[in-house]
Amino acid sequence: MAAKSWKEWEKPLLDLEDGIAKLREQVARMGKGERPDLERQIVEYEKTRDNYLEVMYSRLGPWEKVLVARAERRPYTLDYVGQIFRGFLELEGDRRGNADPAIVGGPAMLDDSPVMVLGHQKGRTVQERAFRNFGMAKPEGYRKAVRLMDLAERFRLPVITFVDTPAADPGVESESRGISEAIAASMLKMFELTVPVISVVIGEGGSGGAIGIACANRVLMQEHSIYSVIPPEGCAAILWRKPEMGPQAAAALRLTAQNALEFGVVDEVLPEPKGGAHREPGEAAETVKNAIVRHLSELRNKKPEELKSDRHEKFRKMGVFAEGAAQVAQELET
Amino acid sequence: MEAFLQCAGCKKILFALEFEQSFRVCPHCGHHHRLTAAQRVEITFDPGSFDERDTGLSSSNPLRFPEYQEKLESAVERTGLGDSVVSGFATLDGVPVSTAVADFAFMGGSMGSVTGEKIARTFERAVEINCPVIVFCASGGARMQEGLLSLMQMAKTTALVERTRSMRLPYIAVFTDPTMAGVLASFASVADVILAEPKALVGFAGARVSKQAQVARVPDDFQTAEFCRRSGMVDRIVPRRELRPTLASLVKMLSGGRDGG
Numbered sequence: 201m202a203a204k205s206w207k208e209w210e211k212p213l214l215d216l217e218d219g220i221a222k223l224r225e226q227v228a229r230m231g232k233g234e235r236p237d238l239e240r241q242i243v244e245y246e247k248t249r250d251n252y253l254e255v256m257y258s259r260l261g262p263w264e265k266v267l268v269a270r271a272e273r274r275p276y277t278l279d280y281v282g283q284i285f286r287g288f289l290e291l292e293g294d295r296r297g298n299a300d301p302a303i304v305g306g307p308a309m310l311d312d313s314p315v316m317v318l319g320h321q322k323g324r325t326v327q328e329r330a331f332r333n334f335g336m337a338k339p340e341g342y343r344k345a346v347r348l349m350d351l352a353e354r355f356r357l358p359v360i361t362f363v364d365t366p367a368a369d370p371g372v373e374s375e376s377r378g379i380s381e382a383i384a385a386s387m388l389k390m391f392e393l394t395v396p397v398i399s400v401v402i403g404e405g406g407s408g409g410a411i412g413i414a415c416a417n418r419v420l421m422q423e424h425s426i427y428s429v430i431p432p433e434g435c436a437a438i439l440w441r442k443p444e445m446g447p448q449a450a451a452a453l454r455l456t457a458q459n460a461l462e463f464g465v466v467d468e469v470l471p472e473p474k475g476g477a478h479r480e481p482g483e484a485a486e487t488v489k490n491a492i493v494r495h496l497s498e499l500r501n502k503k504p505e506e507l508k509s510d511r512h513e514k515f516r517k518m519g520v521f522a523e524g525a526a527q528v529a530q531e532l533e534t
Numbered sequence: 535m536e537a538f539l540q541c542a543g544c545k546k547i548l549f550a551l552e553f554e555q556s557f558r559v560c561p562h563c564g565h566h567h568r569l570t571a572a573q574r575v576e577i578t579f580d581p582g583s584f585d586e587r588d589t590g591l592s593s594s595n596p597l598r599f600p601e602y603q604e605k606l607e608s609a610v611e612r613t614g615l616g617d618s619v620v621s622g623f624a625t626l627d628g629v630p631v632s633t634a635v636a637d638f639a640f641m642g643g644s645m646g647s648v649t650g651e652k653i654a655r656t657f658e659r660a661v662e663i664n665c666p667v668i669v670f671c672a673s674g675g676a677r678m679q680e681g682l683l684s685l686m687q688m689a690k691t692t693a694l695v696e697r698t699r700s701m702r703l704p705y706i707a708v709f710t711d712p713t714m715a716g717v718l719a720s721f722a723s724v725a726d727v728i729l730a731e732p733k734a735l736v737g738f739a740g741a742r743v744s745k746q747a748q749v750a751r752v753p754d755d756f757q758t759a760e761f762c763r764r765s766g767m768v769d770r771i772v773p774r775r776e777l778r779p780t781l782a783s784l785v786k787m788l789s790g791g792r793d794g795g
Contacts, residue, residue: 384692387720428681465686511693518683
């Protein structure tokens with residue numbers, strides 16, 4: 201039986217770590233050298249833990265990737281923004297009558313140059329989650345994104361987006377304010393931009409809500425993040441009327457970073473620290489930053505119109521299909 | 535063809551011949567029954583003017599998704615179509631247009647690589663010969679069986695809308711029953727003008743999901759063309775009988791502007 205959550209899946213590991221911590225406490229209370237056997241035991245347990253991590257994370261199946269991508273300890277957009285940029289100034293308004301804390305954005309410094317940062321934001325505590333609506337953006341989130349991309353275009357700031365959302369908000373209010381139009385308009389805006397655009401999928405790349413801010417010149421993806429047209433549980437519910445068949449659907453949907461690379465949907469998979477980004481957030485941020493800097497320096501060599509047409513061409517090629525003889529015959533005829 | 539059939543709306547018995555002549559709209563309750571792509575082409579464009587393109591395209595099941603191949607084969611057999619849209623050139627009151635027409639009967643009109651490609655080529659052909667675009671939408675959304683590749687069709691088709699816009703070519707979308715999810719949240723919603731057929735289902739999430747997510751009262755006409763019209767997402771609701779003249783006037787007026795008036 202597959203685990204239902206990251207907590208459940210990682211429980212043996214967490215139990216082991218808990219045990220190690222308790223042993224350490226005990227040793228500390230007794231003073232150094234008093235119980236060498238316990239100290240040796242700690243070293244042994246730590247080795248076991250490291251092996252465990254190595255094994256667990258080097259062979260993550262699609263469903264385990266889903267769990268890790270959704271883990272509440274995983275770094276979120278603002279965690280990365282704090283580590284990668286300096287002087288991030290959040291700008292909040294959509295200028296259309298609403299605010300949306302599920303998408304954050306504003307200018308920030310990447311080393312010595314200003315960029316425009318945008319991303320979905322999830323919450324960790326119960327209150328934060330409610331405030332961020334679980335990272336599910338409403339129309340106003342995408343309209344804010346459009347507005348900030350407009351600023352970026354006018355002031356020639358490269359746009360860096362962080363993708364981490366289960367889906368766009370499906371509620372009645374979002375529907376009545378035009379969530380579909382808001383997502384489409386955000387994509388349309390991305391195809392108008394003549395500045396460099398880089399997107400990084402850092403957790404859940406959830407369907408329309410994700411692609412709404414991910415039409416970039418370069419799309420990068422962390423190795424334990426996912427990118428999917430539909431949540432696996434939703435897919436299982438529709439196809440087999442069994443939402444509990446999420447693990448099977450996760451495999452069928454090919455939603456891992458490695459799959460996305462194979463299909464040419466992402467340009468690079470960014471390695472994560474052993475045991476996932478949440479174990480060494482600093483190291484994970486360093487890797488993401490280096491990749492952004494490297495891709496940006498390549499993109500900066502391109503002319504504005506070239507950046508736009510490259511982006512168009514990149515997405516124009518997406519898709520896999522067969523083109524048969526009937527078409528060729530028809531074209532020869534005409 | 536049977537001589538009689540039953541209206542899916544009011545359940546009254548209808549004369550098949552009369553029903554076909556009224557474009558499959560119930561004469562009693564006005565229920566707009568779904569059309570096949572061929573029927574839509576026939577009642578919309580000038581007789582014999584439709585020149586179908588992209589007929590050689592077919593899905594190659596890139597994910598090797600379980601049961602997808604069988605579903606595709608049975609859809610092809612049942613509908614006689616290659617995928618969920620037909621695309622090509624036609625004339626409307628003599629005006630050449632590039633068009634794509636969706637058929638819900640083919641896997642719920644869902645958009646995978648082939649449908650996305652046909653929509654993209656529809657816009658490209660318009661740019662090539664400098665003509666307006668008309669797209670008839672009828673879709674449950676992106677096609678799950680092509681996973682991420684289906685999701686990318688949303689971006690691809692929207693990129694082509696941007697290109698068509700920059701060439702100042704009019705693009706009109708018609709939302710027919712149903713226009714949902716990945717199709718609605720991409721090329722469909724960024725048309726220059728959006729028309730909808732009465733009572734067409736139009737929405738982002740499945741109605742069940744939306745209602746679950748909400749504590750507040752849900753309007754009776756939630757996720758219909760009428761609901762979208764009230765919220766400003768649809769420009770006009772046009773009964774089927776008036777669609778052809780409405781489209782023809784729009785196409786003419788939007789392409790007829792001259793600099794300096």
